[in-house]
Amino acid sequence: MKIKSEKAYEDLRNERPQFWNNLSYNNKFDMNTLKLEFEDILDAEKRLKRFAPFFQRVFEDTKKTKGIIESKVFKIEKASREIEKYEKIKIPGKIYLKGDHSLPISGSIKARGGIYEVLCLAEKIALESGMLRLEDDYGKLAEDKFKDLFNKYSVAVGSTGNLGLSIGIMSAVLGFKVTVHMSCDAKEWKKEMLRSKGVIVREYESDFSYAIAQGRKEAQRDPNCHFVDDENSKELFLGYSVSALRLKKQFEDMDILVDQEHPLFVYLPCGVGGGPGGVTFGLKWVFGENVHPIFVEPVQSASMLLGMVTGMYNNISVQDIGLSNRTIADGLAVGRSSEFVGRFVEPIVAGFATFEDNELYDLLKILYDTENIALEPSALSGFKGIKMLLSTQEGKKLLSDINLENKMDKATHLVWATGGRMVPKDVMMADYNKASYKL
Known part of the structure; x- marks a missing residue:
């Protein structure tokens, strides 16, 4: 094991929140050297457009968007001011929220990659x-004849929750038989919602890595079963990447500039890595050297950071260094990251931030009280990335390394809100009531 940063490794082992300035990051990286190309993103976008008439027929919440699955970019000025008070920092530039919590069909970022693979x-x-x-x-x-066709096949996936929802809902609507293998971290309401759609839910007392392994093993016994492999799927990855094309148009419509004088920082909650990895891939093609993606993970489940710092990727788990892999951010409760994603995005991820769970409840309360935006805890993670970038020595070093310390007043901070719309009101309010911060 060749550790790239002893300090980062020790902070991981000792459960200390940190910012890690990715030593492999190259903001001018030549994207043409990667195995996937910009044409792959465009191909994915075309496929999604072909399915738009289907979405309009079967999902009421896609009719207004003519079958396009997309979320808004929210201005959150009131929340931004309150977050500055909460974090006791001044945030230069402007903060926006990418509202994947409100995506049609399954209400999370997984409505991109998960639905696309199906x-x-x-x-x-x-x-x-x-x-x-x-x-x-x-x-x-x-039409029923297609449901009859698809019913000859089955789909399986391992999930902590939101990917299972997107795969389960989409597969069931099309007519596939579908099984979701759920880890111990999955919320009960997500299991119940899947069962209400006719999805088979298998529950495990172990974590995501075990659930996905069991799902993969079971699928291998059935030649007509397609396993959605969150650790290795190119289709999932590309489904997420399409968001960058849409974001560029949204920024243009909102007069948000992204160039050398107006840098863009995007804060992405990270579990196994597919969602943030795919989004990062798309962002780098669209915005090039002017966008700086930052992955954000719980201190107990910082598997992507661990894999990258040690160079071991999926060959090491957070449990191997004494961490619990238990977090209220259920979508991020992944002990072993994707090697495919880690190696692929290593040169294009600017940095990593880790955080302690209890802060998510306070941030959840702030967003709800100031903007009336309801998010599940994991979707608040990105806000901790801003704090860690601006207030730590490693974060400041990143800004210095990419010559942006004097341009931050014109920066755009985009926090990717990964889930929330499907959360039952009583569950949301239970999380809200756990906050200790008083506005």
Whole structure:
């Protein structure tokens, strides 16, 4: 094991919140050297557009957007001022919220990658059957004859919650038999919602890595079963990446500049890595050297940071260094990160921030009271990235390394809110009541 930073490793072992300035980061990295290309993102965008008529037919909440699954960028001026008080810092530039908590169909960022992979499978089966052509109106996929076709196949996935929701809801609507293997961290309401859709839910007393391993093993016994592999899936990765194309247009419409004088920092909650990795891949193609992605993880589940600092990726787990992998941020409760994602995005992730759980409740309360935005705890993680970037020696070193310390007054901070709309009101208020901060 060749440790890249002894301090970062010791902070991990001792459960100390930190910012790590990624030594491999190159903000001018040549994206053409990666195995996936910009054309792959454009291809994913085209596929999503082909399915837009289907979405409009079967999901009421996609009709206003003409079948496009996308979220708004929110101005959060009141919350920004309150967060400055809470964190006791002055935040230069402006903070916005990317509202993936309100995405149609499954109410989280997983509505991007998870749904996209199921669409890839459905399209492949339908085209090969001869019942669908690329030039057809994909609204026809809502017909019973396609449900009968898809019912010959099954889908399986391992999940801490939100990926399972997106895969389960989408697969069931199309007609696939679907099984979600849920880790011990999964919330009860997510399991109940899946079962209400006709999804088989298998529960485990162990964590995400075990659940995904069991799901993979079971799927291998069935030649007609497609396993959505959150640790290694190119389709999931590309589904997330499309968001960058949409974000560019949203920024243009809102007159938000991103250039050398107006840097963009994007704060991404990180579990196994697929969601933030795919988004980062898209962002770097769209905004190039002017965007700086930062992954944010709980101190007890900082698996991507651990894998990168040690160079061991998925060959080391947080439990190996004495961490519990227990966190209220259930979507981030991953002890072993994706090697595929870690190696792929290592040169394009600016840094990592870690945080302690109890702060998420306070931030949840702040967002709800100031902006009337309801998020699940893990979706508040990004705000801790801002604090750690601006207030730590390592964060300040990153800004110095990329020559931005004198340009932060014109910076845009985009916090990616990864889930919240589907959370039952009583569950949301229970989390709200755990906050100790008084506005």
